Amino acid sequence: MTTSMTEWSGPAIGLLDLDAFFASVEQLDHPQWRGKPVIVGGSPERRGVVSTASYEARRFGVHSAMPSYQAKRLCPDAIWTQGHFDRYRQMSARVMQTILDETPLVEQVSIDEAFFDVTPGRFSRESPIAICRRIQGRVAELGVTCSIGLGTSKTVAKIASERQKPRGMTVVLPGTEAAFLAPLPVSAMSGVGKATEARLRQMGVATLGQLARQDPERMRRALGVAGPSLVTRAAGREVSRVRERAKPEAAKSVSNERTFAHDLTTREDVAAAVRMVSQMVGTRLRSKGLRGHQVTLKLKFSYDKTRTAQRQLDAPTDDEHVFGAQALRLLDDVWHEGTPVRLVGVGVSGFGPEAPRQRQLELFSPEAGENDEATAPGRHRDLRALSVAADEVRSRFGKGSLSLGSELRLRESASDTAPMNKEAD
DNA sequence: TCTGGGGTCCTAGGACCC
DNA sequence: TCTGGGGTCCTAGGACCC
Numbered sequence A: 001m002t003t004s005m006t007e008w009s010g011p012a013i014g015l016l017d018l019d020a021f022f023a024s025v026e027q028l029d030h031p032q033w034r035g036k037p038v039i040v041g042g043s044p045e046r047r048g049v050v051s052t053a054s055y056e057a058r059r060f061g062v063h064s065a066m067p068s069y070q071a072k073r074l075c076p077d078a079i080w081t082q083g084h085f086d087r088y089r090q091m092s093a094r095v096m097q098t099i100l101d102e103t104p105l106v107e108q109v110s111i112d113e114a115f116f117d118v119t120p121g122r123f124s125r126e127s128p129i130a131i132c133r134r135i136q137g138r139v140a141e142l143g144v145t146c147s148i149g150l151g152t153s154k155t156v157a158k159i160a161s162e163r164q165k166p167r168g169m170t171v172v173l174p175g176t177e178a179a180f181l182a183p184l185p186v187s188a189m190s191g192v193g194k195a196t197e198a199r200l201r202q203m204g205v206a207t208l209g210q211l212a213r214q215d216p217e218r219m220r221r222a223l224g225v226a227g228p229s230l231v232t233r234a235a236g237r238e239v240s241r242v243r244e245r246a247k248p249e250a251a252k253s254v255s256n257e258r259t260f261a262h263d264l265t266t267r268e269d270v271a272a273a274v275r276m277v278s279q280m281v282g283t284r285l286r287s288k289g290l291r292g293h294q295v296t297l298k299l300k301f302s303y304d305k306t307r308t309a310q311r312q313l314d315a316p317t318d319d320e321h322v323f324g325a326q327a328l329r330l331l332d333d334v335w336h337e338g339t340p341v342r343l344v345g346v347g348v349s350g351f352g353p354e355a356p357r358q359r360q361l362e363l364f365s366p367e368a369g370e371n372d373e374a375t376a377p378g379r380h381r382d383l384r385a386l387s388v389a390a391d392e393v394r395s396r397f398g399k400g401s402l403s404l405g406s407e408l409r410l411r412e413s414a415s416d417t418a419p420m421n422k423e424a425d
Numbered sequence B, C: 001t002c003t004g005g006g007g008t009c010c011t012a013g014g015a016c017c018c
Helices: A021-029 A068-074 A085-102 A128-141 A154-161 A177-181 A194-202 A208-212 A216-223 A226-234 A267-288 A320-334 A360-364 A377-397 A405-413
Strands: A013-018 A038-041 A050-053 A079-081 A106-110 A113-117 A146-151 A169-171 A253-264 A292-302 A305-317 A341-349
Touching: A013 A085, A013 A128, A013 A154, A021 A038, A021 A050, A021 A085, A038 A068, A050 A068, A085 A106, A085 A113, A085 A128, A128 A146, A128 A169, A146 A154, A154 A169, A154 A177, A177 A208, A194 A216, A208 A226, A216 A226, A253 A267, A253 A292, A267 A292, A267 A320, A267 A341, A267 A377, A292 A320, A305 A320, A320 A341, A320 A377
Parallel strands: A038 A079, A146 A169
Antiparallel strands: A013 A113, A013 A146, A038 A050, A106 A113, A253 A341, A292 A305, A292 A341
16 A cells, blocks of 8 residues: 555554563563463462463463463463563663654553654655554564554544554555444444443444444433544544653552452451552652642452542641551441452542642541551651651562561462553453 | 452532632 | 522542553
8 A cells, every 4th residue: 555645634643552562572582482372460379360462372362351360271381471561661662762763743652552643744744654664664673563553533543553463554544534433343442441332232322333423412411521522533533632641740649459369358457458558659659759638548349349438638648657547547438347358459649739628627536646657747757757768678678678567478468560451451 | 269450530429618 | 498509629439541
């Protein structure tokens, strides 16, 4: 297919998606693993899931987000690894730089995906297709491969990128968007998950072509504010803009959660888990220089039963002794001893510059009592200094080098840092 | 020992204020 | 004696993404 600039009218947006990225990096770094099934994910014994499966493993039916025990059954000889995230981030950065070398407007959307703007006449007069081909070749030189979708909007580019994988390139020429999208199931479009798909099915809408013909107002009533834009996007009429990625400092929340190999039932164990997870969050907050004034506790009792509770703090903090103590209090709102807990999560948010609304009541409430773990301001300072010192020790001697006695047993049963799932399910 | 972890955004109800 | 109405904050839960 050849297209000169004169044939391309309107915006040209590309979406680059790295093929089985984590597994590909592992195969790049371990030549003896090439051509073999490789699975990056949590271990089958610890309630893990598959993050990425190499294409060799996919032939056995293994895919992202599959429970690891199931993947193990399908592909017993697969090579397993928990993943090497610093290495993936490094490789990702090189890929992003490669795209930037070809066009200045790049929006990284995840570790393995980026939109880029190659609209003819905007930064260059070259054919968008030629630029995409060159990007694909240069990425391959780095040792990993990618698939690219090219179209006049983000929605089209994204869907196109998934049509031919791995190492594919799918071009949807201007004017052909509606015909390209129409036969596809609604779930092909990002923003349409299980729930929305089911809702649309009830309404007799199964394909993007059918969705494109819906009354936007009807969709708004059925699906909320996102409804009308789904119609526009399904019709291929979306006007999208590639934006440089927001800075990491713009994070709105920092959280950690751990699933335990065996459910926790005693207050002692659950409280120890809350403290352990709070400590992980505290370390990350301090390393990012963020302080939040809201803490959230999350407990998962079974696969589909989760409860959360949150609370405002008197002042923004990055110290687990402060927000962790509040998280412990929230425990009683959502849990009673004896109920099995499979996951414990703690999050801190509310990094905005302004202080939360002062709540006079709190000053006199019994919960600000002296039996708090950390209440008196002087004690706060001492404990935070302790947290900072502990960060230092952990960074020098490893994460496991410092932990409370009660945490030790938990650390043994908690899944190791499970890699994020980098692919759509 | 079926189904992880880190995020963002939206919704809906109640509190509270004027 | 039948209780307004807009705005904002807070909270819990859920959908979705990679």
